Amino acid sequence: MGELGQFALRLGLFLSGYAILVDLLGFWRNRSELLRSGRNATMGSLLCLTVATVALWVLLVRSDFSISYVTEHTSLKLPLVYKLTALWAGASGSLLLWLWLQTGFVVLAFSKSGEGYERFSGSARAAANLVAVFFFLVLIFDKDPFGLSVTTPRDGAGLNPLLQHPAMALHPPTLFVGYAAFAIPYAWTFAALKRVDPKQSLLLFERARNWSLLAWGFLTIGIALGAWWAYEELGWGGYWAWDPVENSSLIPWLTATALLHCGRTFRAGSRIATWFMVLAVLTFSLCIFGTFLTRYGLVSSVHAFPEPGLGILFLVLLIHIWVIAGILFLYRRLRGKSDPVKQGAGMRFIVWNNWLLVLLAFVILVGTLFPFLSGLVSSRQISLKSEYFTKIAAPGGLVLLLLLGICPYLLRHGFNRSWRTFGAVFVGVAAMLVWVLAGKLAIAYFVVCGFVGLNLAADFVQRYTRRRTDGGAERLSGSLRWYGARVVHVGVLLTFVGIAGSGGFDIEKQLALRPGERAQIGDFELAYDDLKADHGPNFTAITAAVSVYKGAERIDLLSPSVAFYAQSGKRTSEVDVRRTLAGDLYLALTEVDNASKLINLTVYIKPLINWIWIGNILMVVGTGLVIAALGMVSDNQTERSNQIGETQQTNPSHNGVAGGQPTHGDTGNPLYGVKGWLKVFVVVNMYIGPVLFAIQTIMGFVGFAMLAEDYPGIVVVGLIEAAVRIFFVVKWIKIAGRLRDIAPGVVQEAKKWLLITLAWNVLSTPLVFMSGMDAEDLMVGAIKGLFTSIVGFAIWYSYFNVSKRVKATYPDWNK
Amino acid sequence: MKTKGIVKILAGIIVIGGGIGYFVYQTMQSSWAYYYSVDDFAAAGQRTPEQSFRLAGTVKAGSVVRNLEQAKLEFTLAGAKAELPVQYKGVVPDNFTEDREVVVEGRLAPAGVFQADTLMTRCESKYQVKVK
Numbered sequence: 001m002g003e004l005g006q007f008a009l010r011l012g013l014f015l016s017g018y019a020i021l022v023d024l025l026g027f028w029r030n031r032s033e034l035l036r037s038g039r040n041a042t043m044g045s046l047l048c049l050t051v052a053t054v055a056l057w058v059l060l061v062r063s064d065f066s067i068s069y070v071t072e073h074t075s076l077k078l079p080l081v082y083k084l085t086a087l088w089a090g091a092s093g094s095l096l097l098w099l100w101l102q103t104g105f106v107v108l109a110f111s112k113s114g115e116g117y118e119r120f121s122g123s124a125r126a127a128a129n130l131v132a133v134f135f136f137l138v139l140i141f142d143k144d145p146f147g148l149s150v151t152t153p154r155d156g157a158g159l160n161p162l163l164q165h166p167a168m169a170l171h172p173p174t175l176f177v178g179y180a181a182f183a184i185p186y187a188w189t190f191a192a193l194k195r196v197d198p199k200q201s202l203l204l205f206e207r208a209r210n211w212s213l214l215a216w217g218f219l220t221i222g223i224a225l226g227a228w229w230a231y232e233e234l235g236w237g238g239y240w241a242w243d244p245v246e247n248s249s250l251i252p253w254l255t256a257t258a259l260l261h262c263g264r265t266f267r268a269g270s271r272i273a274t275w276f277m278v279l280a281v282l283t284f285s286l287c288i289f290g291t292f293l294t295r296y297g298l299v300s301s302v303h304a305f306p307e308p309g310l311g312i313l314f315l316v317l318l319i320h321i322w323v324i325a326g327i328l329f330l331y332r333r334l335r336g337k338s339d340p341v342k343q344g345a346g347m348r349f350i351v352w353n354n355w356l357l358v359l360l361a362f363v364i365l366v367g368t369l370f371p372f373l374s375g376l377v378s379s380r381q382i383s384l385k386s387e388y389f390t391k392i393a394a395p396g397g398l399v400l401l402l403l404l405g406i407c408p409y410l411l412r413h414g415f416n417r418s419w420r421t422f423g424a425v426f427v428g429v430a431a432m433l434v435w436v437l438a439g440k441l442a443i444a445y446f447v448v449c450g451f452v453g454l455n456l457a458a459d460f461v462q463r464y465t466r467r468r469t470d471g472g473a474e475r476l477s478g479s480l481r482w483y484g485a486r487v488v489h490v491g492v493l494l495t496f497v498g499i500a501g502s503g504g505f506d507i508e509k510q511l512a513l514r515p516g517e518r519a520q521i522g523d524f525e526l527a528y529d530d531l532k533a534d535h536g537p538n539f540t541a542i543t544a545a546v547s548v549y550k551g552a553e554r555i556d557l558l559s560p561s562v563a564f565y566a567q568s569g570k571r572t573s574e575v576d577v578r579r580t581l582a583g584d585l586y587l588a589l590t591e592v593d594n595a596s597k598l599i600n601l602t603v604y605i606k607p608l609i610n611w612i613w614i615g616n617i618l619m620v621v622g623t624g625l626v627i628a629a630l631g632m633v634s635d636n637q638t639e640r641s642n643q644i645g646e647t648q649q650t651n652p653s654h655n656g657v658a659g660g661q662p663t664h665g666d667t668g669n670p671l672y673g674v675k676g677w678l679k680v681f682v683v684v685n686m687y688i689g690p691v692l693f694a695i696q697t698i699m700g701f702v703g704f705a706m707l708a709e710d711y712p713g714i715v716v717v718g719l720i721e722a723a724v725r726i727f728f729v730v731k732w733i734k735i736a737g738r739l740r741d742i743a744p745g746v747v748q749e750a751k752k753w754l755l756i757t758l759a760w761n762v763l764s765t766p767l768v769f770m771s772g773m774d775a776e777d778l779m780v781g782a783i784k785g786l787f788t789s790i791v792g793f794a795i796w797y798s799y800f801n802v803s804k805r806v807k808a809t810y811p812d813w814n815k
Numbered sequence: 816m817k818t819k820g821i822v823k824i825l826a827g828i829i830v831i832g833g834g835i836g837y838f839v840y841q842t843m844q845s846s847w848a849y850y851y852s853v854d855d856f857a858a859a860g861q862r863t864p865e866q867s868f869r870l871a872g873t874v875k876a877g878s879v880v881r882n883l884e885q886a887k888l889e890f891t892l893a894g895a896k897a898e899l900p901v902q903y904k905g906v907v908p909d910n911f912t913e914d915r916e917v918v919v920e921g922r923l924a925p926a927g928v929f930q931a932d933t934l935m936t937r938c939e940s941k942y943q944v945k946v947k
Contacts, residue, residue, distance in 0.1 A: 160910075234908070234909075235906065370847070380850070381849070381851075382850065383847070383849075383850040384843065384846050384847050384848070385846045385848050385920070388842055388847070391845075392839060395838075510886045512883060570909075571912075588906065590907055591881055598883045598884070599883075600886045602905075602906050
């Protein structure tokens with residue numbers, strides 16, 4: 001298996017390298033068979049990567065300790081789910097994951113056939129394969145995931161119990177999805193720069209933008225998960241330490257935020273378009289640089305794991321990217337039109353936003369690299385304490401927040417005499433004064449947050465009243481996009497509220513207590529009641545019972561604990577937290593003396609901290625809404641882009657747009673068209689369904705694996721269900737596509753498959769009972785599932801039978 | 816007219832850029848800390864800078880004393896050649912144990928004991944493991 005993996009990697013390297021050559025040659029010479037070969041080679045490379053990834057997974061699950069990666073990151077007793085997540089526990093596995101995801105995304109994004117697309121996709125693929133070649137080289141010659149152990153030990157080293165936490169299991173892959181997805185806008189940029197004609201740059205722009213949205217969303221999830229884990233598990237009451245590893249995910253996130261805002265509209269040749277392109281390349285290279293930083297120990301950090309190696313390859317890759325980008329930008333400049341295309345007047349706010357974000361990212365980057373840089377110029381290494389970052393990021397964040405509040409309005413209406421414009425100036429000045437006079441930046445934050453909240457509320461109200469007076473003439477997709485973006489902004493606002501509250505007004509106390517003693521902190525009084533010891537198979541857990549009093553009333557009982565592992569000498573502590581929207585009361589048991597029952601407690605009060613997590617969730621939900629909205633409009637854009645593509649001269653290639661001349665229904669009928677509920681059905685099955693399925697599968701995965709120890713049957717059931725559901729998901733994607741393209745016979749097909757899906761849902765209900773789990777526990781879930789599928793079927797089956805829109809759009813609906 | 820526009824932009828950049836640059840510089844001035852390994856520090860004659868600085872070393876086996884009454888931790892920070900006693904009051908990370916690489920930040924007290932404000936331990940075993 002290991003040799004298979006290694007062979008797959010080498011084959012992948014060859015295919016990627018070959019793909020670069022044929023794609024570039026095909027682009028230059030305009031030969032479509034070369035371009036098709038490039039596309040196939042890239043798909044072949046994806047296949048190789050899939051083989052390699054699956055091979056590594058098999059080795060991990062089998063606990064094959066002859067492979068050193070397996071030995072380093074798993075052990076025999078490790079739960080199954082963590083054996084699987086061990087794929088990304090180490091440098092080589094995560095690089096493999098990144099490359100696999102990236103190649104998959106590239107194949108998805110750049111395989112569109114049709115006039116004009118092939119050449120464009122070819123150069124985009126070449127850019128992506130450039131990166132792939134370097135990654136392959138690292139995987140083969142430096143960090144080989146399939147390297148052999150020196151000797152085959154009987155058991156592996158296992159995973160640090162601290163890392164055996166769902167948030168930590170999901171944190172790396174979500175980040176890597178983000179990093180890999182940023183390859184799409186990067187590759188698009190390289191392809192767009194090569195096309196001298198500005199109109200050509202529009203090709204596939206929407207794709208690049210949508211992918212950057214997806215990437216940003218996942219990056220946000222990844223960072224949030226990391227912060228959440230740090231807060232829950234590390235016991236220091238904090239969630240962000242400005243460590244180089246943390247910063248290397250934050251810095252690309254900042255430039256990516258700027259990237260997103262540049263993607264609102266695209267006018268080829270405008271300055272915003274240039275910003276978008278530069279930011280796309282910048283963000284992706286920062287992702288690569290960040291990985292280089294953390295894996296090659298450029299900066300010493302408690303999280304950086306310097307492994308000597310060919311780190312230089314990453315640097316060489318970055319140099320390649322920027323040299324080529326520089327040449328392309330110059331080329332475009334020299335050969336393109338000299339007058340810049342006029343862009344909207346409101347764009348300058350986006351430019352301010354961009355500058356601020358890029359500046360912030362730069363300052364954080366410099367701070368992170370400071371020890372390295374100072375080591376170059378002086379004999380001693382100077383590191384910057386985390387204060388540096390907080391002192392810079394906090395005011396910077398404040399300005400960003402203010403811009404967030406006012407710029408969307410200014411974008412539309414400019415600097416007019418409105419309470420908003422005056423309010424912004426007033427609030428800005430007030431915040432500064434408050435900061436200087438009160439000395440507390442957090443209060444200034446609250447002032448600005450209040451103003452931004454008002455702005456957002458006003459936005460919602462105005463939008464709602466406008467819709468009512470306009471008579472609801474707006475398309476679902478347009479307003480969904482607007483609402484989604486607003487939800488993201490609300491999420492950002494709430495996150496800042498949480499950060500300001502917990503950062504500016506937190507209290508920390510170190511207590512030494514004997515049983516019966518009490519201590520005061522904030523509004524609470526803590527009474528240390530007693531100590532309890534539990535003995536497990538390889539550990540002893542000591543739990544302290546601490547009652548929480550507010551005034552005379554006992555409001556809570558908290559049980560922070562410490563577990564001592566006799567065999568390895570390790571200890572882990574579990575904090576206990578009293579969570580409310582107003583704040584957290586966080587208890588960490590740091591020291592215990594069993595004899596005297598004397599304990600050391602570290603207590604934190606963190607006001608408003610839960611708003612950070614709420615805000616993060618909203619940011620992701622909002623992003624999902626925007627992506628869904630954009631998914632809805634992409635069909636119309638496709639037709640428009642096709643028209644542009646037709647003016648291209650390429651060798652006759654088969655027109656890949658589905659259905660040259662579909663049999664349309666009554667086009668005169670106002671109800672005609674894939675709109676309304678029909679469109680909802682299509683979008684849900686094509687985009688939302690698969691995403692939900694993926695999430696459900698992962699969560700189910702985790703859940704199943706946790707139960708697998710006790711109920712091994714559930715693994716089998718789970719795999720069967722997953723396999724069949726994949727089949728159904730793919731089937732429904734196809735049907736939805738045919739619905740969208742108004743293919744013949746699709747309504748009958750849809751009805752038939754609705755029936756088949758229902759049949760499967762009903763028949764598979766008893767499956768889960770065969771896993772051996774307690775029937776009572778499963779009953780509720782099974783009934784819920786059955787009910788949902790029956791209702792869903794009833795609704796959609798009737799829809800396809802009675803809907804006037806369906807009858808108007810599909811002429812053969814009743815055949 | 817055109818020069819006027821350019822002058823305005825230039826002036827804006829200088830003012831804003833200068834302001835930000837000055838601000839960043841000031842922040843840096845107050846937040847930097849020298850980073851030494853214990854051996855380097857000893858070799859440099861144990862001269863203490865005015866501000867707090869960082870020391871990196873390993874926790875010497877057998878030197879860890881946990882003073883529960885005062886919620887204080889004492890241990891010896893060892894390098895390859897030199898070592899230094901350390902006192903720390905605060906949250907102790909779970910993975911703090913003997914032979915662990917740690918970084919402390921603080922000042923050297925007159926008695927020759929390092930008073931640490933911050934204690935950071937190297938995250939273990941996720942990426943690099945010594946397999947026994």
